[in-house]
């Protein structure tokens with residue numbers, strides 16, 4: 001595992017390669033970002049951004065969304081996939097906001113993850129981007145990139161969140177997550193483009209040659225793994 005000093009150098013190089021990293025979801029307040037992030041599960045941010053203008057116009061706040069007619073809401077979110085599950089989560093989340101938080105999005109992890117459809121990743125996105133609370137969302141890109149580099153050693157998002165949180169300053173958590181996500185989308189893809197990578201000299205996988213994705217390369221031992229790839233994902237993200 002990298003030290004905090006090494007992590008700072010790596011983050012600085014990645015931030016230079018991906019300047020102004022930020023969420024690509026469109027929103028104007030914490031409620032809208034919470035809705036958009038719930039919708040972003042298993043689909044692209046572009047697809048969510050196509051659906052949300054009409055959704056936010058029809059349901060501008062938690063009170064309106066809590067009283068939504070499910071078939072009407074399903075039609076508005078249909079193109080984002082898993083639309084029945086997402087409709088249930090959105091209405092349940094909004095009802096939770098109305099009944100427990102006066103219709104406002106709470107600025108605390110423990111309150112957010114009590115809401116239907118809201119897991120740590122979603123909560124961290126909203127905390128970090130819309131509520132000014134340090135949040136470190138860990139998605140599949142963050143998992144892949146940070147494990148390869150050696151900033152983390154686990155396939156469990158919560159463990160990786162703790163590991164990264166221990167070596168990165170809190171005020172950088174959210175932008176670091178955004179930067180790792182962009183790096184995972186653009187460079188450190190499942191088949192990595194190491195020749196274009198700003199941190200190849202620091203990357204553990206690249207040093208071992210695994211970054212070249214030799215098919216016979218042995219898998220690196222991981223630390224605590226709570227969920228295997230074959231186990232179903234939680235409906236909370």
Ligand code: SF4
Pocket residue numbers: 145148149187188189192193194197198199200201203204205206211
């Ligand atoms: S050197 Fe390769 S494997 Fe390592 S972070 Fe960069 S792209 Fe990913």
